[in-house]
Amino acid sequence: MIYCDNAATTKMSRAAIDAMLPYFDTIYANPSSLHSAGQVAHEGLSEARETVADILGADFKEIYFTSGGSEADNQAILSAAAIGERKGKKHIISSAIEHHAVLHTLDRLRDRGFNITLLDAHEDGIVRIDELEKAIRPDTALVTVMYANNEIGTIQPIREIGCICREKGVIFHTDAVQAVGHIDVDVDRDNIDMLSLSAHKFHGPKGAGVLYAKKGIPLTNLIEGGAQERGKRAGTENLPAIAGMAAALKEAAENLDKNIPKITRMRDKLIEHLLEIPHTVLNGDIKNRLPGNINVCFEGIEGESLLLLLSRAGICASSGSACTSGALDPSHVLLAIGRPHEIAHGSLRLSLSEANTMDEVEIMATEISKVVEYLRGMSPVWRDLMEGKRSYVIQ
Numbered sequence: 517m518i519y520c521d522n523a524a525t526t527k528m529s530r531a532a533i534d535a536m537l538p539y540f541d542t543i544y545a546n547p548s549s550l551h552s553a554g555q556v557a558h559e560g561l562s563e564a565r566e567t568v569a570d571i572l573g574a575d576f577k578e579i580y581f582t583s584g585g586s587e588a589d590n591q592a593i594l595s596a597a598a599i600g601e602r603k604g605k606k607h608i609i610s611s612a613i614e615h616h617a618v619l620h621t622l623d624r625l626r627d628r629g630f631n632i633t634l635l636d637a638h639e640d641g642i643v644r645i646d647e648l649e650k651a652i653r654p655d656t657a658l659v660t661v662m663y664a665n666n667e668i669g670t671i672q673p674i675r676e677i678g679c680i681c682r683e684k685g686v687i688f689h690t691d692a693v694q695a696v697g698h699i700d701v702d703v704d705r706d707n708i709d710m711l712s713l714s715a716h717k718f719h720g721p722k723g724a725g726v727l728y729a730k731k732g733i734p735l736t737n738l739i740e741g742g743a744q745e746r747g748k749r750a751g752t753e754n755l756p757a758i759a760g761m762a763a764a765l766k767e768a769a770e771n772l773d774k775n776i777p778k779i780t781r782m783r784d785k786l787i788e789h790l791l792e793i794p795h796t797v798l799n800g801d802i803k804n805r806l807p808g809n810i811n812v813c814f815e816g817i818e819g820e821s822l823l824l825l826l827s828r829a830g831i832c833a834s835s836g837s838a839c840t841s842g843a844l845d846p847s848h849v850l851l852a853i854g855r856p857h858e859i860a861h862g863s864l865r866l867s868l869s870e871a872n873t874m875d876e877v878e879i880m881a882t883e884i885s886k887v888v889e890y891l892r893g894m895s896p897v898w899r900d901l902m903e904g905k906r907s908y909v910i911q
């Protein structure tokens with residue numbers, strides 16, 4: 517099997533598994549317990565917090581452990597909304613290509629009377645700084661723009677966005693779930709006030725994440741109860757997962773310099789091969805792009821059938837986000853960057869990790885090309901295109 521769906525989730529690293537094991541059967545005490553066993557567990561928790569803080573360029577008091585990226589996104593946005601609301605500010609700026617954890621939270625705020633501006637991501641999948649600047653109003657409470665997109669891999673000008681938000685005194689949150697562990701992220705350098713990350717996107721366990729919130733930003737609880745996480749996220753800490761997350765992040769950060777060029781070379785080779793297939797287009801900017809992301813649309817085919825046939829050939833890929841696949845609606849991201857419905861349906865996302873190889877890239881290129889040709893051979897749409905009864909959207 518060739519696994520090429522790392523944007524959906526990743527295989528856990530050995531280091532992450534090894535870091536977790538002692539917390540199941542040896543260091544199992546509650547980190548809030550005052551006895552010595554509890555203190556040992558608490559030390560493990562603090563160590564993980566220090567590790568994550570160091571890698572992000574944050575202070576350990578600014579790190580809040582959550583159940584994952586979705587919870588961190590929800591808490592960040594609802595916290596900033598509450599801060600804004602107290603000052604009569606009910607305007608939020610985001611982008612049209614955010615993850616649903618952000619977009620659906622914004623929908624809820626819209627129902628509560630918030631005004632939401634979604635920045636255009638343009639055909640290259642990148643928001644424009646001047647458009648952000650124009651969108652900021654005196655009542656803007658929050659700007660939330662993702663660091664890197666989960667479907668098309670585009671990397672946003674985060675440092676510049678953060679800089680403008682600082683100038684204007686607006687809180688800036690970024691969903692960095694696809695970025696952390698894959699490219700260098702530093703909350704200080706990038707002028708980030710709040711950031712979300714998720715362990716299972718960088719070879720850590722599922723169900724663990726972090727909300728970074730800069731000192732002085734009061735958080736709103738999503739979960740009430742005990743005093744864990746400085747009183748901002750109740751519930752006994754998932755210490756095995758937190759330890760696994762810290763170990764995975766440490767390993768990813770230490771290997772960035774080695775992995776980025778390796779993964780980028782495979783990505784570029786695969787893109788080159790796929791674009792040799794006629795009437796195929798790359799989605800998202802080629803330069804400002806995650807090292808492992810490939811997303812293309814093939815004219816005249818259905819993404820779902822493509823995925824099933826690839827799966828039969830032993831290739832695990834995706835048509836977009838895990839939440840979108842399985843549904844018949846085309847991806848909101850592809851529609852937002854201007855792909856028409858019929859093209860957005862024929863999309864394929866391949867997301868590489870350092871565990872993939874150049875041999876796998878060659879196999880995938882061959883298989884995909886075969887499957888696309890086969891599907892086009894059966895497609896009435898493709899026949900119409902060939903016979904000139906319909907014109908190509910992708911030249």
Ligand SMILES: *Cc1c(COP(=O)(O)O)cnc(C)c1O
Pocket residue numbers: 523583584585586587589615617662664665666691693694714715716717723724725
């Ligand atoms: C995966 C993902 C999330 C959700 O993270 P979970 O830990 O699965 O809740 C949020 N945002 C982006 C960009 C993602 O890729």
